Amino acid sequence: MTDREARPSTDEEHAPLLRSSEYDDIPNGTSHPSFGERVNSIAQEPLTPLTKILLVLGLVLLLTSSIFIGLFAGAQHRLSLEREEGKHTTTVTITATATATTTSNSVSITTSTAISTTTLVPPPIPVPTTLPEEKPCLESHCIVLSASILSSLDPSQDPCENFYNFANGGWLRAHPLPADKSSFGNFEFLSQQNQQVIQRILESNYSVGSVDDQILTKLRDFYTSCLDERRLNEIGTTPLFHLVRTVRKLYSGNDTDITGQSTYGIDKKVQGLTAAVAFLHSRRIGALFAFEVEGDVGVDPNHMILWFSQPELGLPSKEYYEEKSTRNVYKRVVERLLIVLADEDEAESRKRTISAPEFVDNEDPNVWPPWPWPPWGGDGDDDKPTTPINRTEEAKKLAKKVVKFERKLAKASLDLDILYQDPIATYNPVPLSNLVDVLPEIHFPTYFSTFTPRSFPDRIVMTYPQYAASLSKILNETDSNVIEAYLVVRAALNLSPYLGMGTEAWQAHRTLLETLTGIKKGAVGDRAEYCVNQVENTLGFAAGRYFVNETFGGDSKVKGTKVITDIVEAFKESLKDIDWMDKKSAKAAAEKADAIRVKVGYPISPDTRDPRSIARYYGAVKVDKNDFFGNILSSATSDEFKKWLQLGRRRDLNSWEMYPSMVNAYFNPPSNEIVFPAGILQPPFFAKEWPNYLAYGAFGQVASHELTHAFDSAGRLYNQEGKLVQWWTNYTSNGFQVKQDCIIKQYSAYTIDDGKGGKIHVNGNLTSGENIGDTGLIQAYRAWKTQYHVSEKAGTEYLLPGLKFTRDQLFFISFARIWARAMKPAAAVQRIRTDPHSPSRYRVDGTVSNIPEFAKAFKCSKKAKASQKC
Known part of the structure; x- marks a missing residue:
């Protein structure tokens, strides 16, 4: 080694753990040249x-x-x-x-x-790996459902400013209001579909079994009697006249002696009025007052007693009697009905004169009429010459007096916002003797004997005690012939729709209907549709048996019930977060929610599954395929007597107030139950194969609405047993009142067009309970979110093709779509005055504006209408 050679360092590692193969053949002791060398x-x-x-x-x-x-x-x-x-x-x-x-x-x-x-571009910041994009369902039912949603929308609308139009603008354009209808929306659309199912059953000839065949025969005969328009026109006004003749005969009190006292020691006038009113009520024709049989909510909600209340009127509400134009139309209709019945009476008299001339003196009490009718027919003194009577002028004068009489009854009636929304003000239990003393013009023992010959109440509830006193005063200051004419008109208005369309009575009633609802003059809908509707209204539980068999199979009831119970659980969970509700009240509210009876699909009293139960329920209804008018009366009488049979008994907790095919639902405070017929568990409200975000948005709204009624302005006053009692603390009641006042103020600011260039405000007091019920949508949303992780794994949160919306947005769209509705201005005005529900537009826009989750889903600004929360 020369002096120029460097000495290797003693620290240099000559044997790496892994060696490269290119140096394997180098002799040991030889140094490796560097890369630079x-x-x-x-x-x-x-x-x-x-x-x-x-x-x-x-x-x-x-x-x-x-x-x-x-x-x-x-x-x-x-x-x-x-x-x-x-x-x-x-x-x-x-x-x-x-x-x-x-x-x-x-x-x-x-x-x-x-x-x-x-x-x-610098390398991106690492992010978590995302799941692959979800693929939508492409099965046929998914495509159809998606197309239905897309076609209902109006994308030109801002959902944060006008969500109702955004969700329903397309549907409204595609479904112009039919000329024969005053209102048409998704509720009516589904009702038509349900009726078409029943119509196919009625028009078929299939046989099921002996008992079922008996039921189907009754249904089909009723339907046939309604369809036979030719026969109805041939019969004319005769059926109505015979009923009116009975009313007149009873009112006249013919079974009295020469002293003017009846054989029962009752004043002739009192007995006559009592008998006539009882006869009308037994046919479900309202007049003077009304009795209902309901639980004694102050003592025992399941003990059924009598409730005395105000009657239905010839016009929808007291406001109409203050409108001169409406009064004038009503007077002309009353006048026409009086003349028609007088003409019928004259024709009957001529027939009797020809067939039995020996009775022309009209002295025999068995010959009708036994006293002068109509009231303008003379004074009955044969010694004096009779002055010719202008029947039209006399009818006009009498009609004016009848309308004036009704106007007094309307003024004496309780306002609907109190009648519907204040159960404390309308619960006034008194001994029966109080009513007897205040209203001596009616002999109530005689009246009750018409319905319950072996049971007489000793205690009743008066919804408005002052009305009885006012009625007594009105009766005393009104001429007898006016009261009689009023009773006749009540019968005619109720029953003339069941006559042939060619009769004057039917046409007179139709004129009033067109005025009040805005239906196009002369536009009459399909007769078959009308007749199926009559079958439902009169024999609904019988028709419902076959409707349920056709439409409510599989697990529809199970899935529908789960939506409801999920919402109940979400409601209970939310109680702990309500800042105005203390723990004591929250605990009681949860107990009431747990105690609510949930009924879905169909009743068991009568039992829809058992044809014998249905046959027994309608055993008293006599049906003749040639007598539509008589069938209507038979059904009405049967229903009325069923009602009175409950008096003094325990509530039948298995009974329903709605038939299975009905597109509706309800909450009954005294029985603490929520009920959902199979009729509403159909698209666009519900389908068992729907993704859950749609089902909870649409049917979930219906379910949460009824649940929330248990805690609305009226429902909150009933405890879990249905008893009217203070069960919230004062602190909680005061906090609720603040929220309720806000809702009342919010909805009172909404208006509708009256069709005459003016605006009418929503009655926030009348609608407060229903508006609060609508806010229950938030519970449906929470219930959906709570179960989401389970339903997602189960595959019931699948996406639909072509919809560029989030699931949250589709939840709210599904809710809004059920309220699509077109309506005539006149019908909208009537709804404002009489309906405790707000117009459909505000049931959507008003509701979402009180739900922060909606604004979040659609990214609405704080200034948007949808963000203006109560």
């Missing part, structure tokens, strides 16, 4: 021609590579900008230099440099 050695060697060629090729390759690197970086930059705007970029200059140096005289030093400048 090898490069320098090559550089000192003379370049051969081959080396020169390779060097030039390398320089060209390096230059080409640099160009491709620049192009690739630019392409990457453009793609990055498309994927994500706004990211920072960096400009990079790429320089490639190749140098060849030789000591040979024949080759000088050669240097080549390639420069490429481009903009590069």
Whole structure:
């Protein structure tokens, strides 16, 4: 080793853990040349021609590579900008230099440099890996459902400003209001579909079994009697006249002696009025007052007693009696009905004169009429010449007096917002003797004997005690002939719709209907549709048996019930977060929610599953396929007597107030139950194969609405046993009142067009309970969210094709769609005055404005209408 050789360091590792194979053949003890030494050695060697060629090729390759690197970086930059705007970029200059140096005289030093400048995007910040994009359901039912939703929307509307139009604008354009209807929406649309199911059953000839065949025969005969318009027109007004003749005969009190006292020792006038009113009530024709049989909510909600209340009127509400134009129309209708019945009476008299001329003196009490009718027919003194009577003028005068009489009854009646919304003000239990003393014009023992000959109440509830006193005064200051005419008109208005359309009575009633609802004059709907509706209204539980068999199979009841019970659980869970409700009241509210009876699909009293139960229930209803008018009366009488049979008994907790095919639902405070017929568990409210976000949005709204009624302005006053009692603390009641006042103020600010260039405000007091019920939508939303992780795993939260909305947004869209409705201005005005529900538009827009989750789902600004929360 020479002095110039460096001594290897003693720290240098000569045996790496893993050796490279290229050094395996080097002798031991020989040192490895460094990378720099090898490069320098090559550089000192003379370049051969081959080396020169390779060097030039390398320089060209390096230059080409640099160009491709620049192009690739630019392409990457453009793609990055498309994927994500706004990211920072960096400009990079790429320089490639190749140098060849030789000591040979024949080759000088050669240097080549390639420069490429481009903009590069720095590598993205690592993010968590996301799941692959969900694929929507492409099965036929999913496509149809998606198309239905898309077609109902109006994307030009801002959901944060007008969600009702956004969700329903397309549907409203595609479903113009039919000329024969005053209102038409998704409720009516579904009702038509349900009726078509029943119609197919009624028009079929299939046989099920002996008992079922008896039921189907009754249903089909009733339907046939309604369809026979030719026969109805041939019969004319005769059926109505015979009923009115009975009313007149009873009112006249013919079974009295010469002293003017009846054989029962009752004043003749009192007995006559009592008998006539009882007869009308037994046919479910309202007059003077009304009795209902309901639980004694102050003592025992399941003990059924009598409730005395105000009657239904010829016009929908007391406001109509203050409108001169409406009064004038009503007077003309009353006048026409009185003349029609007088004409019928005259025709009957001529027939009797021809067939039995010996009775022309009209003295025999068995010959009708036994006293002068109509009232303008003379004074009955044969010794004086009779002055010819202008029947039209006399009818006009009498009609005016009848309307004036009704107007007094309307003024004496309780306002509907109190009648519907204040159960404490309308619960006034008194001994029966109080009513007897206040209203002596009616002999109540005689009246009750019409319905319950073996049971007489000793205690009743008066919804408005002052009405009885006012009625007594009105009766005493009204002429007897006016009261009689009033009773006749009540019968005519109730029953003339069941006559032939060619009769004057039917047409008179139709005129009033067109005025009050705005239906186009002369526009009459399909007769079959009308007749199926009559079958439902009169024999609904019988028809419901076959409707349920056709439409409510599989697990529909199970899934529908789960939606309801999920909402009940969500409600109970939310109680702890209500700032105005203390723990004591929250505990009681949870107990009431637990105690609510949930009824879904169909009743068991009568038992829809048992044809014998149905047959027994309608055993008293006599049906003749040639007598539609008589069938209506038979059904009405049967229903009325069923009602009175409950008096003094325990409530039948299995009974329903709605038939199975009905598109509706209800909450009954005294029995603490929520009821959902199979009729509403159909699209667009519910379908067992729907994704849950739609089912909880649509049917969930219906379920949560009825649940919330248990805690609304009226429902909250009943405890879990249905008893009217203070079960909230004062602190909680006061807190609730603040919220209720806000709701009342909110909805009272909403208006509708009256069709005459004016505006009418919603009655926030009348609608407060229903508006609070609508806010229950938040419970449906919470219930859906709570079960979401389970339903997602089960595959019941699948997406639909073509819908660019989130599931949360579709939940609210599904809710809004059920309220699509077109309505005539006149019908809308009537609804404002009489209906405790707000107009459909405000049932949507008013509701979502009180739910923060809606504003979040649609990203509404705080200034948007949908963000103006109560």
